[in-house]
Amino acid sequence: MTINVITISGSLRKASFNTALMRALPALAPAGFRFFEAPSYGGMPVYNADVQAEGFPADVTDFADAIRKADAVVIVAPEYNWTIPGGLKNALDWVSRLDNQPFKDKPVAIQSVTGGAVGGARIQYHLRMALTFLCASVFGTPEVFVGLAHTKFAPGTLELKDEPTRKAVADQLAAFAVFAARHKA
Amino acid sequence: MTINVITISGSLRKASFNTALMRALPALAPAGFRFFEAPSYGGMPVYNADVQAEGFPADVTDFADAIRKADAVVIVAPEYNWTIPGGLKNALDWVSRLDNQPFKDKPVAIQSVTGGAVGGARIQYHLRMALTFLCASVFGTPEVFVGLAHTKFAPGTLELKDEPTRKAVADQLAAFAVFAARHKA
Amino acid sequence: MTINVITISGSLRKASFNTALMRALPALAPAGFRFFEAPSYGGMPVYNADVQAEGFPADVTDFADAIRKADAVVIVAPEYNWTIPGGLKNALDWVSRLDNQPFKDKPVAIQSVTGGAVGGARIQYHLRMALTFLCASVFGTPEVFVGLAHTKFAPGTLELKDEPTRKAVADQLAAFAVFAARHKA
Amino acid sequence: MTINVITISGSLRKASFNTALMRALPALAPAGFRFFEAPSYGGMPVYNADVQAEGFPADVTDFADAIRKADAVVIVAPEYNWTIPGGLKNALDWVSRLDNQPFKDKPVAIQSVTGGAVGGARIQYHLRMALTFLCASVFGTPEVFVGLAHTKFAPGTLELKDEPTRKAVADQLAAFAVFAARHKA
Numbered sequence: 001m002t003i004n005v006i007t008i009s010g011s012l013r014k015a016s017f018n019t020a021l022m023r024a025l026p027a028l029a030p031a032g033f034r035f036f037e038a039p040s041y042g043g044m045p046v047y048n049a050d051v052q053a054e055g056f057p058a059d060v061t062d063f064a065d066a067i068r069k070a071d072a073v074v075i076v077a078p079e080y081n082w083t084i085p086g087g088l089k090n091a092l093d094w095v096s097r098l099d100n101q102p103f104k105d106k107p108v109a110i111q112s113v114t115g116g117a118v119g120g121a122r123i124q125y126h127l128r129m130a131l132t133f134l135c136a137s138v139f140g141t142p143e144v145f146v147g148l149a150h151t152k153f154a155p156g157t158l159e160l161k162d163e164p165t166r167k168a169v170a171d172q173l174a175a176f177a178v179f180a181a182r183h184k185a
Numbered sequence: 186m187t188i189n190v191i192t193i194s195g196s197l198r199k200a201s202f203n204t205a206l207m208r209a210l211p212a213l214a215p216a217g218f219r220f221f222e223a224p225s226y227g228g229m230p231v232y233n234a235d236v237q238a239e240g241f242p243a244d245v246t247d248f249a250d251a252i253r254k255a256d257a258v259v260i261v262a263p264e265y266n267w268t269i270p271g272g273l274k275n276a277l278d279w280v281s282r283l284d285n286q287p288f289k290d291k292p293v294a295i296q297s298v299t300g301g302a303v304g305g306a307r308i309q310y311h312l313r314m315a316l317t318f319l320c321a322s323v324f325g326t327p328e329v330f331v332g333l334a335h336t337k338f339a340p341g342t343l344e345l346k347d348e349p350t351r352k353a354v355a356d357q358l359a360a361f362a363v364f365a366a367r368h369k370a
Numbered sequence: 371m372t373i374n375v376i377t378i379s380g381s382l383r384k385a386s387f388n389t390a391l392m393r394a395l396p397a398l399a400p401a402g403f404r405f406f407e408a409p410s411y412g413g414m415p416v417y418n419a420d421v422q423a424e425g426f427p428a429d430v431t432d433f434a435d436a437i438r439k440a441d442a443v444v445i446v447a448p449e450y451n452w453t454i455p456g457g458l459k460n461a462l463d464w465v466s467r468l469d470n471q472p473f474k475d476k477p478v479a480i481q482s483v484t485g486g487a488v489g490g491a492r493i494q495y496h497l498r499m500a501l502t503f504l505c506a507s508v509f510g511t512p513e514v515f516v517g518l519a520h521t522k523f524a525p526g527t528l529e530l531k532d533e534p535t536r537k538a539v540a541d542q543l544a545a546f547a548v549f550a551a552r553h554k555a
Numbered sequence: 556m557t558i559n560v561i562t563i564s565g566s567l568r569k570a571s572f573n574t575a576l577m578r579a580l581p582a583l584a585p586a587g588f589r590f591f592e593a594p595s596y597g598g599m600p601v602y603n604a605d606v607q608a609e610g611f612p613a614d615v616t617d618f619a620d621a622i623r624k625a626d627a628v629v630i631v632a633p634e635y636n637w638t639i640p641g642g643l644k645n646a647l648d649w650v651s652r653l654d655n656q657p658f659k660d661k662p663v664a665i666q667s668v669t670g671g672a673v674g675g676a677r678i679q680y681h682l683r684m685a686l687t688f689l690c691a692s693v694f695g696t697p698e699v700f701v702g703l704a705h706t707k708f709a710p711g712t713l714e715l716k717d718e719p720t721r722k723a724v725a726d727q728l729a730a731f732a733v734f735a736a737r738h739k740a
Contacts, residue, residue, distance in 0.1 A: 012233035042231050046272035048197035081315040086275025087231035093271045121676045130266040135511045140502050306491045320696045382603035416597050416642035418567035452684040456645025457601035463641045499637040
């Protein structure tokens with residue numbers, strides 16, 4: 001069975017460790033997973049119902065369509081100020097206002113990368129709350145927290161070098177494949 | 186003692202109940218409080234460290250300066266998808282990257298208004314977490330949760346009509362005045 | 371398909387609204403669900419690894435066995451001081467130390483009843499976090515928050531009278547039946 | 556000024572790292588702090604309003620009296636299943652039912668020690684929520700998260716050996732002294 005997975009990075013900078021982890025996923029995934037990066041949410045305006053009343057921005061509808069077309073979603077996100085990055089949350093806020101809710105019953109796995117030791121142990125639960133409201137089918141365990149990012153990725157290439165991290169990610173993707181396949185069946 | 190309070194609404198639409206509550210604060214506050222609305226964060230781009238590297242947007246530095254100049258802050262925010270509105274969080278994310286951290290030791294009170302019955306019982310604790318990271322001095326109790334907004338504000342004028350809500354807000358502001366004055370002393 | 375569901379109330383008092391809701395479940399559930407009440411956790415001592423070293427109390431192993439035998443779990447819990455009741459959490463803490471983890475891959479649905487208006491919007495997410503750690507398969511939406519309990523249950527008999535609440539509970543159980551059946555298949 | 560601080564460990568086992576950190580506090584505290592350990596909550600029954608109706612257990616009233624007599628509180632707690640240990644929470648639940656609320660306006664600082672890397676980044680925010688409800692005056696930053704406990708304490712003696720941790724604790728206590736003194740003034 002082929003499972004089309006859309007991936008979303010919670011960080012927009014080019015040299016982001018979270019984006020680097022997102023790009024490492026295909027090499028660590030079981031057969032059958034095909035990965036596509038979601039269109040950027042970086043150009044979305046701050047959510048405002050008055051703006052919405054004039055029509056959803058194309059960036060929002062493109063982002064939503066990409067999620068709708070996918071069988072599953074993986075979000076890889078940093079922790080900003082102990083919770084969800086505002087930009088990523090803003091994208092979810094826009095999407096949440098659409099009819100034909102893109103996240104409804106969609107299997108979603110979460111990973112997080114941080115510079116500090118904690119590895120995102122706070123953001124993931126706030127993201128789970130938002131995704132629960134959006135009626136996503138949020139994958140449980142194993143969880144992936146990647147702390148001390150600068151020790152896990154190669155300088156310059158940002159290749160994921162740390163073997164325990166590679167294994168943790170591969171283990172989650174293997175379990176997520178079973179979870180996502182159950183939704184497609 | 187005069188305490189200059191900057192107010193921030195977590196909703197950008199013109200007819201926002203949260204903005205309506207924010208505008209009701211002066212009439213419910215003890216003597217000595219003077220209120221100023223923060224400049225809008227609605228035009229801030231989504232946070233991106235690469236953009237930051239080229240210079241902070243003026244919207245960010247204006248917002249930060251307004252907070253720095255104030256003695257205290259009141260944030261009135263809705264709950265979007267069970268947590269902090271992305272736009273408000275994006276403003277905090279931008280501000281968090283500045284030197285001379287604007288929220289450091291600043292007394293901050295939180296109120297929330299929602300259409301549903303819960304009144305924001307989820308968002309406030311996520312906001313407390315973010316503000317704790319920013320080293321704000323977050324006011325404790327009494328808390329103000331305003332649910333079923335359409336029954337509390339007058340249609341059209343959005344005047345806060347509900348007496349128990351007016352009293353709850355006034356009680357919080359009275360306690361917050363003592364709290365904030367202690368920081369200024 | 372028969373699905374055996376173990377039910378746990380987060381409140382121990384005889385006239386508990388949460389226990390009353392727990393007891394209303396059979397009448398609101400789809401065909402195929404059979405309900406059993408979990409043995410009481412009220413006599414468990416406070417968790418202490420030194421006590422554990424001398425052997426798990428029988429109350430703990432009985433509670434765990436009942437969960438292991440069930441196909442699914444429904445927890446109905448109040449909110450104590452904005453989070454999980456200590457007694458219920460203590461039961462989870464004891465269970466978490468057992469081999470052959472009782473909650474592993476077990477479908478779990480959550481409901482909450484409170485005297486105040488909020489209906490448990492805080493406790494449910496903390497409970498989701500604990501159950502995620504225990505590798506439970508936590509059911510997503512629809513969520514059931516029952517506020518203003520004294521207006522929803524008949525005085526004396528504690529029968530669940532409120533029709534919108536009965537419908538919300540029935541809707542959740544119908545969706546949970548599909549979710550739980552998928553785990554048993 | 557002398558500030559009497561009651562200390563509470565969230566773990567009951569004799570060789571607890573959290574209790575070890577609690578016992579390291581006097582040597583790391585500024586002049587003026589005097590520390591007393593709270594009476595054990597280990598013998599409290601699981602909270603039950605029907606038991607309360609027959610009278611509060613002596614363990615509860617002793618624990619509450621010790622908090623009332625103190626000028627400030629430091630809680631040092633592990634993270635059990637991603638949130639507050641049930642036993643500690645049970646003690647707070649009992650205390651919350653008393654008149655003359657012991658935590659009201661009491662300055663409270665939080666520290667956490669865990670075996671894993673995260674150091675308690677989840678439990679602290681749930682504990683802040685419970686303490687906010689109890690009207691405590693919860694200290695903000697700097698926060699103290701002690702991960703990888705077995706590398707920080709001497710085997711056998713459980714003396715806190717790790718210098719960066721000693722400094723982090725001392726820094727928090729110095730800031731907490733100022734915070735607590737402001738409440739006593």
